[in-house]
Amino acid sequence: MANFGQPRHIAIFLPSLEGGGAERVMVTLANGFAARGHRVDLVLTKAEGPYRSEVSAHVNVIDLNRSRMLTSLLPLIRYLSRERPHVMLSALNHANIVAILARKLAGVRTRLVVSERSSPSGAVGNRATTTMHWLMRLLYPYADGVIAVSQGVAMELVVDFCLDSRLVTAIPNPVAVPEIQRMAEQRPRHPWLQPGEPPILLAVGRLVPEKDYATLLDAFARLKTSRDGRLLILGEGPLRPELEQRIEELGLNDSVELAGFQSNPFGWMAACDLYVLSSRTEGFPNSLIQAMACGARIVSTDCRNGPREILEGGRWGRLVPVGDVEALETALAEALDEVASPDVLKRVADFRPEKIIEIYEASLDLCAARQ
Template structure:
């Protein structure tokens, strides 16, 4: 199959990592994959791209064009479709999806667009982009979302979509090579880990406050929050005001998140909203017992309704405190929960399972295109 895959960029990020993983997997199994970052400034690939995948930087195709930049981008995209003659076009992220549908929907190739957040709760798309999404998404043969919980609200927001399919993110295959360095049953020098961009929606301030209230009861535990962002200075000030500088660390972002997970004893996520939290999925795959809030969307599905991790209501600090207390106080429980989490998510989110789901989407998209052509 010839797949033309449009993405915003190949920088560090969740959507970019998933796009790279999928493109590599399709290329390695024999598909002809062209991966096209559309960011007009160009760039470089943060994640490794297999030699079997052709990368075409759209910015390079736009050089020398006399057209205004938006029209030059659409013209370059259309020329690529004529050159590659793909069997299917895939696009990730709302702004890219809108451009792909605007420029390519009339070219006779089935288009699959992917939302990488929960559209009902995400603020990443402004009013203009939302309006264009409502108008253009019905032109896609299939729209993919990452969780079942996203579908109903999204269909209400964007009526008329032909097909909406759930395709979860895959676990990176490289995760299989990372070994756990500690035993979760240990009860000395323990680390509770959290990760993410330091913005209000991650609610790290709540996690800091809850941990500070528990710190005296669990002197062997340290909280480490990995990440960076506009709220980092305020969070560091909060830690200082609580007198928790020795027990709560904010060392910045890391280029080796799995190594950090391998050294930790438990994981916590307190976000008020997520699209599909890769960090929670990967922590559980590493065998970390986890406490997560039941925010929209992803945690409930990833944890199998709270069977494979501790699931607490959003905004309930009492429930979060009780769950963390139970996890931090019982090494045997941590061991049981961590092993259960790893076995469950590695089975449900392995790459082979996700590729099969994409194959079903491609079959539906090509079938829908043929029916539309015959109508």
């Protein structure tokens, strides 16, 4: 392993390694810190999930072996009291709350930085969300730093959650382009992806309201009236029955498939003709940069947080208003007809892991981390 300075003991705390963008990012960071000579503990409420196999052999996985986040509080207190890492980085708001409480109750001097991986204001305003937002306002000021995944999320935390702007830093997610491109060579054997088939539109993300697949389906149905094409949506979620019904109502059973969760979506991204993000809100859409790393053309909603920053106002792909079926259909058609596409790999280089990890090291203040 390379050593780029004084090595430190870093703990990264999150619920599990289940299939989400935040989990993959945390694994990338853990592997990157370890490659730079730091001692890294990946502390998990439950050490399970599809990204477990991507964890470097140089990263120590700590399994708290708890079924729920709240029950991991005492094991995390014991871990901090025993190991006393220089720095702990936590991810996802419920893990952040537990991390703040555990650090306080353990009485250790570990520097604590919490991170927000999505738009907190974009969550559905139910009772659980209201309680979580109250806890964030109450407890986040006790962290030594808060990392937001985009400038938009950082602004939300300052404006909507009344955090001191000096506490909040925006750092984009790292994108391991060589690894993604290597995995992209593993093309799926789906019949629609074979040579000579109609153009493929691809979307990746959980089947949840925030992704607004209903608008995408309506726009694709309009597109189908003037040209041939097929739509693949990778992901699982509670809206599957509703989306399946909508597909049938629109007469799209032969041209739309909900292909489920795919642990390696990159082969699909490399094989598609157009990548589409139809979200109502995002924090920082990893899938957008991952698709760009696979060379895909991009159409995205100009939703709150992420896409406009990533695409630099439309320089690297088309931006359309949220929920606008007609505008989305027009953008899809124009992108499919595009002769010369922007070289999106130039933009992806700004998110290379070594660059982002250096920014994280500065934000975590590793050189000044306390014993």
